[in-house]
Amino acid sequence: MSARETESAQDTGSVTNTGSYPGSLSTSDTCHVILLAHGSSDPHWKETFEALARPSCDANPKAVVGYMELCEPSLEQQIVRLKKEGANCIKVVPLFLARGRHLRKDVPEMLERYRKEHGISLILTPPIGEHPALAQSIKAIVDDTLKAP
């Protein structure tokens, strides 16, 4: 076990960065989901992400949206809220198509900080763009687009 892993194991919570869809997530009965969006000062941006998350959140009270920056509720506000509601583990699902610098560096650093500050397990899943369901829905959109009158 590396020094970093030892340090993490001694803390209250933990941060896990899962490698790939599907399957390798660990969970518990009290695990919740935060759909992580980037955020923007443009109000239409937030509307789009709220619409993207609506079916997930309507169907599941354990799923909420949080923003990295420029919009509220922030990722940290949602972590605090879910912990108060009894979550002991939160899976953070990035509403990003691919891993740029934010997902390779910034978000893992944010989660490491929040884990220490709030004492809760935080699991970063792959971005939605790496899930096979996304590629299939894009195919449906392309089919629609080519067939449109």
Next chain:
Amino acid sequence: MSARETESAQDTGSVTNTGSYPGSLSTSDTCHVILLAHGSSDPHWKETFEALARPSCDANPKAVVGYMELCEPSLEQQIVRLKKEGANCIKVVPLFLARGRHLRKDVPEMLERYRKEHGISLILTPPIGEHPALAQSIKAIVDDTLKAP
């Protein structure tokens, strides 16, 4: 008709920026699709977008991927290629979740320039994130994530 509309009507091609899914696209039998991705110097980024586009392109020879910057084939290279193959109209489907500055300003300006240079109709569709299929696939991903062992 405004001066700008008059000018466009006199050119060979045209650029149409469709407002919302679904429905309002105009098309023809020789319309093709370019799935427009942003591009990055990180090779993993391109792999993700190629995987996202694969079901669309495998199922449909009229669909190809093109990149705004930093990756090839570029959007312009694909426009030239499809025109040579007989396309008289290309729908550009942004592999973006929401409209930031790129989709509000940069891409429309690029398409206006390419339309004039290459004499072909270019139709900018809404980003995939505004299509209801995306929200449904995100719900499936959240369901998977919450159920994962």
